[in-house]
């Protein structure tokens with residue numbers, strides 16, 4: 086936060102270190118070089134571009150670098166857990182490239198094989214039929230580990246490039262809690278503000294053969310001047326992610342999510358895919374209360390002081406604005422120092438608020454319990470006035 090609010094925000098620096106279109110970038114060059122070096126070292130990549138202003142920009146730039154307009158991309162469908170930039174009709178990506186979408190396997194009620202996992206038979210079948218030039222792995226609403234190896238195998242079988250969009254799990258990968266896609270993927274894109282715990286922004290890693298094209302696609306292809314204050318903050322985040330404390334942090338994130346999922350299940354909620362292996366739980370609300378929508382749950386919890394995100398679940402009968410699900414994450418509270426016991430408490434607070442949602446006094450009581458918990462676990466001590 087200190088780097089993001091620094092005087093680096095006031096400098097124009099179009100171009101790359103040593104090749105700027107403006108003078109006065111001696112310090113800026115050091116900052117951006119440091120960020121690039123730390124990032125390539127963190128993930129063991131050939132090349133890094135730290136300029137994308139967001140994850141969406143990183144994805145569009147990667148498509149632009151690797152593909153021609155109209156080429157086919159195989160990616161995960163939005164309502165199955167994919168991101169808007171994986172070809173949603175609402176995203177600019179679907180204007181310039183042709184998308185074919187894969188999804189998850191059907192839901193089963195067998196706890197040993199719950200379903201709602203990436204359907205690799207479907208991925209392979211679609212790849213063989215449509216011969217995409219690029220396959221995209223990665224998701225935005227998916228609580229399971231994504232293994233890069235089977236994606237690489239399918240890409241090789243059909244001669245496609247592989248991009249891994251690791252936006253949500255970049256921090257879990259850096260901490261060693263999830264497999265590193267860099268050895269498998271031609272390009273890896275991500276956001277720096279999700280589990281990587283840095284400033285709001287994006288970044289791209291790639292193999293040396295794609296480096297020049299990636300850099301030109303980001304600038305001048307897609308963006309103008311970089312946000313060097315954000316790049317300085319990215320350099321800080323990459324350093325933090327390389328410290329011995331970071332794997333302890335990411336391991337706790339995952340353990341908290343697992344505890345959270347089982348506590349929510351005990352409260353009567355159904356977890357999509359039966360549980361979690363990352364920082365996220367995707368809750369199907371219909372089992373808890375058939376009348377309760379994601380929209381209403383989010384609004385009730387807002388009143389109770391609990392911030393959540395309504396989200397579609399696979400094959401959701403309701404619209405993306407209403408939804409039947411909630412997406413919850415453990416990363417921020419883990420930073421605040423919360424452990425399994427606190428997540429069991431949070432699950433009970435959520436259940437209490439939603440069960441008694443028509444009783445303002447009960448919501449007020451949950452709100453005061455939430456305030457006490459947040460008072461005990463404040464991640465901003467030393468930051469806020």
Ligand SMILES: *Cc1c(COP(=O)(O)O)cnc(C)c1O
Nearest residue numbers: 139140141168224225252253276
């Ligand atoms: C969040 C996310 C993005 C986009 O990041 P923004 O910074 O919001 O543009 C892209 N892909 C995935 C998988 C994401 O989860």
